[in-house]
Amino acid sequence: MYKANIYVTLKKGVLDPQGNAVKNSLHVLGYQAVSEVRIGKLIEVWLEADDEQNARRELEELIDRLLANPVIEDYQVEIVGVE
């Protein structure tokens, strides 16, 4: 059993209305020091695989098919644990 963290972020240049809304709310609350906020996803996945290489290959496949939109998003995969 492998556990992976998948970090999905918007590509540079892609507008992030949710991040902007959070930034504006922080300014209203008085946190003027914040100059930018961008919001992405942290997807934790537990899966069975023979070894780490297979786990990584399977993860990249399912990210491409379902978890991230390669047109507007980048991702990083980090395998963080084995049980």
Place this chain on the structure above:
Amino acid sequence: MYKANIYVTLKKGVLDPQGNAVKNSLHVLGYQAVSEVRIGKLIEVWLEADDEQNARRELEELIDRLLANPVIEDYQVEIVGVE
């Protein structure tokens, strides 16, 4: 200028309908090896601060006030860069 990554995850035991929906979709696509999926947030924040200690204190304050719900969510702050 500091850049921080804030990882917000649901606490253990808190139901994650979005994660379950993704897990079910992965099973439908044939990825039976996936046993669990949980979905959290990765919030990237850029802010001005005198030093890393002040940046971290300010970040923890704004997380408590706006970015995470301490009743159901845990968070980790990682300061990843200085410009």
